[in-house]
Amino acid sequence: MSVHAQDLVLPVLAAGLVAAAVVIRIRTNGTEAAKGRRGLLRELGWCAALLVLSVIVMSSISSLPLPGNLSSWWIALPVVAAIIIIISWPRIAARIVPVALIFYGLSGFVVARDYAVGGVINSYGVTAVGNPGFQADLILPQAYGLLLLGGWLVLRSADPVLVRLRRRLGPVADAPLGQQLRTLALVPVVAVLAGLLAPRLWLAGGAALILTPLLLFGVLLVIRRWPVRAAQLATAGLLCAGIAGLAITAAWRSGSTVISEQCSISPQPPPVPQPTARLSVPAQPGKAASVHVTPVYSGSKPVCVPTPSQAFAGGGTAADVADVVWGQALPYGAVLVDSSDTAVAAGVEGLALLALGTWLAPQTFPLVRRMLGGTPDKELTKRVERLTQSRAVAVDTASADLRRLERDLHDGAQARLVALGMNLRAAERLIPTSPEAAIALVAEARRTSVMALMELRELVRGVLPPVLADRGLADAVRALALDSPLHVETEIDLPGRAPAPLETACYFAVAELLTNAAKHSGARGARIAVSHSGRLLRIEVTDFGLGGADPAKGSGLAGVERRLATFDGILAVSSPIGGPTMVVMEVPCVLSSPKTSSC
Amino acid sequence: MRVVVAEDLFLLRDGLVRLLDAHGFEVAAAVEDAPGLLTALISERPDVAIVDVRLPPTFTDDGLRAAIEARRQVPGLPVLVLSQYVEQLYARELLADRAGGVGYLLKDRVFNDDQFVDAVRTVADGGTVMDTEVVTKLLGRRATEEALARLSAREREVLELMAEGRSNSAIAQRLFVTEKAVSKHSTSIFTKLDLVPSDDDNRRVLAVLAYLNG
Numbered sequence: 001m002s003v004h005a006q007d008l009v010l011p012v013l014a015a016g017l018v019a020a021a022v023v024i025r026i027r028t029n030g031t032e033a034a035k036g037r038r039g040l041l042r043e044l045g046w047c048a049a050l051l052v053l054s055v056i057v058m059s060s061i062s063s064l065p066l067p068g069n070l071s072s073w074w075i076a077l078p079v080v081a082a083i084i085i086i087i088s089w090p091r092i093a094a095r096i097v098p099v100a101l102i103f104y105g106l107s108g109f110v111v112a113r114d115y116a117v118g119g120v121i122n123s124y125g126v127t128a129v130g131n132p133g134f135q136a137d138l139i140l141p142q143a144y145g146l147l148l149l150g151g152w153l154v155l156r157s158a159d160p161v162l163v164r165l166r167r168r169l170g171p172v173a174d175a176p177l178g179q180q181l182r183t184l185a186l187v188p189v190v191a192v193l194a195g196l197l198a199p200r201l202w203l204a205g206g207a208a209l210i211l212t213p214l215l216l217f218g219v220l221l222v223i224r225r226w227p228v229r230a231a232q233l234a235t236a237g238l239l240c241a242g243i244a245g246l247a248i249t250a251a252w253r254s255g256s257t258v259i260s261e262q263c264s265i266s267p268q269p270p271p272v273p274q275p276t277a278r279l280s281v282p283a284q285p286g287k288a289a290s291v292h293v294t295p296v297y298s299g300s301k302p303v304c305v306p307t308p309s310q311a312f313a314g315g316g317t318a319a320d321v322a323d324v325v326w327g328q329a330l331p332y333g334a335v336l337v338d339s340s341d342t343a344v345a346a347g348v349e350g351l352a353l354l355a356l357g358t359w360l361a362p363q364t365f366p367l368v369r370r371m372l373g374g375t376p377d378k379e380l381t382k383r384v385e386r387l388t389q390s391r392a393v394a395v396d397t398a399s400a401d402l403r404r405l406e407r408d409l410h411d412g413a414q415a416r417l418v419a420l421g422m423n424l425r426a427a428e429r430l431i432p433t434s435p436e437a438a439i440a441l442v443a444e445a446r447r448t449s450v451m452a453l454m455e456l457r458e459l460v461r462g463v464l465p466p467v468l469a470d471r472g473l474a475d476a477v478r479a480l481a482l483d484s485p486l487h488v489e490t491e492i493d494l495p496g497r498a499p500a501p502l503e504t505a506c507y508f509a510v511a512e513l514l515t516n517a518a519k520h521s522g523a524r525g526a527r528i529a530v531s532h533s534g535r536l537l538r539i540e541v542t543d544f545g546l547g548g549a550d551p552a553k554g555s556g557l558a559g560v561e562r563r564l565a566t567f568d569g570i571l572a573v574s575s576p577i578g579g580p581t582m583v584v585m586e587v588p589c590v591l592s593s594p595k596t597s598s599c
Numbered sequence: 600m601r602v603v604v605a606e607d608l609f610l611l612r613d614g615l616v617r618l619l620d621a622h623g624f625e626v627a628a629a630v631e632d633a634p635g636l637l638t639a640l641i642s643e644r645p646d647v648a649i650v651d652v653r654l655p656p657t658f659t660d661d662g663l664r665a666a667i668e669a670r671r672q673v674p675g676l677p678v679l680v681l682s683q684y685v686e687q688l689y690a691r692e693l694l695a696d697r698a699g700g701v702g703y704l705l706k707d708r709v710f711n712d713d714q715f716v717d718a719v720r721t722v723a724d725g726g727t728v729m730d731t732e733v734v735t736k737l738l739g740r741r742a743t744e745e746a747l748a749r750l751s752a753r754e755r756e757v758l759e760l761m762a763e764g765r766s767n768s769a770i771a772q773r774l775f776v777t778e779k780a781v782s783k784h785s786t787s788i789f790t791k792l793d794l795v796p797s798d799d800d801n802r803r804v805l806a807v808l809a810y811l812n813g
Contacts, residue, residue, distance in 0.1 A: 450707050457684055466684045470652075470659035479688040485740055 101150030108143025235364045238357030245350020248332055249343050386565070394566040401463075408459050416452035420445050465507065473503040477510055477528055484514045484526070486543070491529040496591030498537055502567050506539060506587065509560045509571075513541040513583055516556055521545025521581055532591055539585045547579035557583070600723055603645040604629040605636040605662055606681075607654050611706075615649065618709065622716045633661035640669040640676065647723035651706075652682040652689065663689055674698055679722045681706050685730045687737065694727070694808055699801050702728035702764070721764055727804045728764035737762065737811040749791050757784040762807050766800045 332346040423445040430438035460466070468476035474492045481488035497503070510528060517526050523545030530539050551557040551573050561571040569587030602624045606612040609631075616626050628639040632655040640648055648669070654662040666678045679702035680693060693701045702722040708730065709715050718728045738759060741747055750758065753774075760770045767785065771778040785803065789796045792810055797803050 446710055450710065453683075453707050461684070466682075467686050467688055475688060479686055482687040482691070482740075483736060 101146050105143045105146030105148075105150055108139055108146065112139045112143065231360075231364045235357055235360040238353050238360065242350045242352075242354025242357055245332055245346050245353060247350075249347030249350065390562075390565045390568075393562045397563060397566075405459065405463065408455070412455040412459070413452045416448050416455070420448045420452070423448065464504065468503060468507050472497045473506055474530065476503075476507050477530060480507070480511055480514060481528060485518050486514070486523060487525045488514065489525070489527045491527070493531045494537075494591065495532065496593055498532075498589050498591055502537070502587060502589055505563050505567060505569075506537070506585070509564060509585060510539060510541060512556055512560050516549070517541070517543035517545060517581070520549070521547075521579070523579070523581075532589075535588055535590060537587045537589050537591075540582060541585075542580050542582045544580045546577075547575045547581050548577045549573060549575035549581045560585075600647065600720075601625045601627040601643070601645045602719070603627055603636070603639045603643055603648040605631070605633075605639075605648065605654060605665075606651045607631045607658075611651075615709070618712055618715075619649075619719075622712070624719070632656060633665040636662065636665045637669055640665075641672060644673070644676075647677040647679060647719055649679050649681060649719065652680055660689070663692070667692060670696060670698070670701075675700050675725065677722045677725065678702070679704065679719055679728065681709070685732045687733060690729060690733045691812055694805075694812065697805060697809065699727050699805055700725045703733060704728065704730045705732065717769075718764070721766075724801075726764055726766075726801045727808065729762060729808065731759075731763060734759050734762040734811075737808075741811065746792050750788060754784050754788050754791075757781060758788050758807065761785065761788075761804060762811060764804050 332349065423441050427438040427441040427445070430441065465476060465479075467479040472494075474494045477492060478490055481490045498506070514526065514528075517523055521543045523543040526541065526543040528539070528541050530537075532538070549557070551561065551571075557571070557573060564571055564585060564587060567587050567589070569585060572584045573581070574584075575581040600623075602619055604612060604615050604619070604626055606615060606629075612629055612631065616629050619626055627643045627645050630636050630639050634656070636648070636650060636654065639645075648666065650662045650666045652660050652663045654665070663680060666680055670676050670678060674696070675698045677700035678693075680689070681704055682689075683706055685703060685705055690703050693703055700722055702718055704715075704718060708718070721728050738747070738755070747755075756774060757770060760773060765773070767778050767781045771781045774781070786796060788794075789803075789806075794806050794810060797806065
């Protein structure tokens with residue numbers, strides 16, 4: 001068996017990618033050695049995952065829907081470029097990889113479509129080309145898996161909103177009734193639009209490659225801009241998709257749709273005038289061993305066509321089936337519905353989605369909870385628990401602050417004033433006898449007073465920073481940005497003032513985050529965005545450092561979170577290895593009178 | 600030299616007036632709130648105004664805002680702002696018009712009356728005086744920058760004093776070196792920071808502050 005050079009391209013490149021993956025792990029995690037056995041296992045897990053991923057990508061990269069007959073050699077060029085990027089700029093690579101995953105995931109749909117509609121066989125992932133045991137069932141799960149993985153990575157590095165949604169659907173419960181009703185009214189419109197668009201996108205595989213990223217971008221935008229509405233639409237979408245899955249199964253079982261396995265589902269069997277038809281229709285669905293490759297025609301229109309898997313089962317090859325117009329197959333979630341088995345799988349999938357949607361509904365639509373009669377006691381108990389906790393934290397914090405203030409005053413300014421008084425008294429005595437010594441004492445007293453003033457200044461700054469008192473949160477954050485050793489950009493849009501205690505809490509939260517960024521992230525620049533919309537004050541602090549910040553480890557972030565909780569605020573952190581670190585804080589509040597113009 | 604003083608606490612206002620009297624200044628008006636300050640500044644047209652940041656009626660930054668407003672109406676009106684705290688944000692706002700004739704000092708600096716009076720005179724002459732704390736913070740922020748890292752320790756000291764608004768001769772006195780040595784350092788600083796050199800003390804200070812604020 002001769003080995004062609006071309007056959008070696010993919011394995012060699014796969015090895016290269018794996019090596020690059022190892023390098024990327026070492027480089028982005030170089031500062032932090034794997035701690036303990038669990039850390040090591042996690043590292044190994046990462047490497048294994050990257051290895052599997054690389055093999056999947058490399059073994060099937062030739063199936064990418066590229067125009068013309070691009071050989072592996074041509075595809076190799078960008079891959080080599082990718083390896084160079086991964087090794088030289090791991091952080092950029094960390095951003096490219098998720099996008100590549102999404103695109104490769106999308107190409108899976110094109111492969112599946114080509115197979116289902118045109119009978120074209122392409123290798124995809126672990127589904128190899130030219131293999132008689134070509135397993136079409138594996139295409140869609142792989143595609144969805146890659147899409148999910150890529151999407152998850154993008155969301156993780158783009159915005160911690162999903163973390164927020166997962167952790168607490170609090171703000172959703174506060175959504176006004178009118179908004180809930182409007183969103184509910186939107187659902188059928190979105191469902192109809194999706195129903196109209198989906199099959200077209202499905203059939204136009206190339207267009208899907210372009211349109212799906214746009215759709216994904218739109219989804220991200222909606223999640224970012226209207227997290228509450230996104231949660232509601234997602235719930236409704238799950239319910240619709242679940243019902244659709246059940247409908248597909250029902251249609252299949254009742255035989256009201258065109259299926260290739262049974263050739264026809266109309267109550268009366270279609271006329272099959274040509275006696276040359278060699279297709280035997282199995283009595284039992286699923287037992288298709290005797291199916292032959294030849295389709296059955298009525299005139300020029302095929303009325304009975306086998307699926308590719310039936311064709312292969314009957315001993316056919318890709319060449320035999322390439323020209324056949326295939327029967328209709330419907331993609332649903334991770335399965336391609338073209339037999340009764342896959343129809344059942346679609347039903348199971350639909351049930352799971354329906355269950356998920358039903359579970360989410362009372363949380364995203366308080367309206368539904370009210371309609372169901374819900375269990376308000378449980379909600380109230382939860383709320384009381386949270387309030388008790390946050391009240392305890394607030395009281396503790398306040399008393400700790402007072403104690404610190406007392407101690408600082410006692411050891412600092414008070415002690416210095418005592419020293420000052422003693423110096424002045426001593427000077428008083430010395431004036432008649434040795435005025436020069438008296439002058440020296442007075443000078444020392446003056447220095448002591450400067451020190452006392454300095455300490456008082458620091459103290460006041462820790463209690464209520466002057467700019468915050470003078471100008472409010474917006475300018476206070478600007479002042480923080482100026483005082484930080486990092487180069488900090490600010491983007492602040494606050495049409496009014498938040499309540500004073502909240503402003504103070506937010507100010508110290510931003511100060512803490514900036515200090516963290518300056519100390520630990522290794523970043524040179526950071527960005528602060530403050531905005532207010534829909535009764536939510538939102539503050540984002542992003543640093544362009546190494547990432548890897550863990551709220552569970554440092555007590556700083558946990559402290560900020562506890563303090564914000566007093567105001568029903570929440571904090572979400574996104575800090576992938578390689579950065580950037582983004583911390584989002586959201587606190588419900590109403591702004592008071594618009595900014596008064598400076599005099 | 601005619602001075603307008605704005606300070607709401609009687610003790611401090613009285614102390615300031617006495618200190619200025621003792622050094623031969625003529626106190627044209629001593630006011631206790633922001634509207635009074637604005638009126639006095641526009642009607643008296645003093646040679647220099649000494650203003651506390653925090654003034655009635657709102658007890659926030661009324662003094663600062665009144666000073667900036669007065670300088671908008673009378674460009675270049677010399678104003679020395681005093682405060683219990685120095686904030687880079689406020690320093691930046693005072694320097695924004697790049698007209699010179701501004702100062703921003705901690706109130707403690709009054710203790711050293713010679714230096715304080717020097718500062719008042721510098722501002723009245725159209726110079727710029729910044730508190731050491733402001734300059735330290737400005738330099739601290741940009742410490743990692745390449746251009747600043749190229750400066751020698753001595754050059755950094757000179758830069759710091761220059762940013763505070765001191766003239767070459769004052770810097771020479773302070774560092775116990777000759778004026779010629781200071782001007783050599785300052786030429787070197789301007790070359791290293793890629794700034795346009797100038798013989799005029801005031802313009803040099805403004806250039807350095809603009810660079811540090813940039």
